[in-house]
Amino acid sequence: MRSGRLGLSLGLDLLGARICSFDCLYCEVGATDALTLAQKPYVPAKRLLGELSAFAASGPPAFDVVTLGGLGEPCLNTGMDRIITGCRETFPGLPVAVLTNSSLLSQAAVRRRLALADIVLPSMDTLVPGEFAALNRPHPDLSLSAIRQGLLDFRSEYSGRLFLETLIVGGINDTAENLDVLTDFCRELRPDRVDVVTMTRPGAYAMAQPAPPDTLARFRAALGAAATDGGVGHGPAALRSRVVDHKGPxxxxxxxxxxxxxxxxxxxxxxxxxxxxxxxxxxxxxxxxxxxxxxxxxxxxxxxxxxxxxxxxxx
Ligand code: SF4
CATH class of the missing domain: 1.10.10.10 (Winged helix-like DNA-binding domain superfamily/Winged helix DNA-binding domain)
Known part of the structure; x- marks a missing residue:
């Protein structure tokens, strides 16, 4: 996966509504309706897997990976472990990926559930507290330093593939200070890949604007060099941009x-x-x-x- 694209993905929504621990300025699904840290079976595993089985019975899969995400933070769903296992049973041989904003990785139980996935695509846009507050608009009980440590703990426990994504918004987290701390972080985290991206769709809030190509190039060069293989380019963004609803092309x-x-x-x-x-x-x-x-x-x-x-x- 480091050397290429994930290909077409079957995207599964584990929330069923805009329920998230963040309310990011750039969120493409719109403003968060429920800003929460409450963990529940928002979309129950039994229901989701039942729908998935019915879908699987309609024909062979026309996608390369099953991706858990949705309208908010999938790790808020306490049934994620059963969903990952069920996806694998429904589509043997296909990898299961999870998109996460990393906010709950300070919790060991969440890390255990997430570690069942073949590929984890965590986000970390900024390690500058003021930028984090302005851009990701987190639940007030979240701590950036705890999230940072949670990601490092997850990396040390997890044997699957870890693709870090950093989304840059012009005028907010495009600073030299953020670049410095993210570079140090990538060196420590050693993700399998780093993807530096910007907005390609309208965000939830009008003040969020894409970063220019030269800024992206600067971040890509520094973070890519700091990561394990130095590669950047087609990762979570490519995966997201190719998520299919149910059928492949x-x-x-x-x-x-x-x-x-x-x-x-x-x-x-x-x-x-x-x-x-x-x-x-x-x-x-x-x-x-x-x-x-x-x-x-x-x-x-x-x-x-x-x-x-x-x-x-x-x-
Ligand atoms: S973490 Fe993802 S789903 Fe949640 S508000 Fe941010 S972009 Fe939207």
Whole structure:
């Protein structure tokens, strides 16, 4: 995985709503509705795995990895261990990956559950406390130093692959101070890979803006050199950008216009996307997506807005 892409991913939502320990300025699913540290079986393992079995019965998997994430922090789901095990039983041979904001890794029980995954993709955007507060807007009981230590503890206990992601927002965590402390941290953590990314979709709050390419290049060079193999490029961001809802591209019969509209509407209900992003996510031709988007806009089921130099559609 370090040397290439994770490929197409089946994304599973473990929260069912915008429930998170952070309320990041850049969050692409929108502002957090429940800012919480409460751990519960938000989407119960039995229900999720039942739906997954029914889906698996519809045909062979057209994806390369199963990714646990969703509309918030998946480690808040206390059934994550059963879900990881169940995914592996449902799709033998496919790796299970988890996206996490790292906030709960100071807890040994969370680390134990997470360690069952084949790939863990934790985020760490900044180690400067003021930047962390402004950018990630954490639950007030969270401590940045405890999160930092939790990630290091997890690294020492975990035998799977660890892909760190750092998202840079212009004017917030693009500072020399952050670059220095993150570089030291990467040296200590020794992730299998570091991915430095910026926003490619509108964030939850308008003040969040992408970082320019030269800033990303500076962070990539320093953090990549500090990580184990020095490699940066296609990691969590690539995985996220290729998450499919249920079916891989061109793996089955072409979808009817009605079915395409339903899938587009469901996907846009989760996050704003461009036609191109929808095409990749749903595995359908851009022309079909364009027609569905136009029809949905005519019916006033979705809205268009220009942002980040692209037209995004939102349910
Ligand atoms: S970006 Fe991730 S960690 Fe931040 S608020 Fe959204 S779901 Fe939570």
């Amino acid at each position: 061109s793996s089955g019969p072409a979808a009817s216009p009605h079915e395409t509209m339903a899938r587009v509407a469901a996907s846009l209900g989760r996050r704003p996307q461009t036609v191109k992003q929808l095409s990749v996510a749903l595995g359908l031709p851009e022309d079909d997506i364009s027609r569905a988007v136009e029809a949905l806009a005519r019916e006033k089921k979705i809205q268009a807005r220009a942002e980040l130099d692209h037209v995004f559609y939102q349910g």
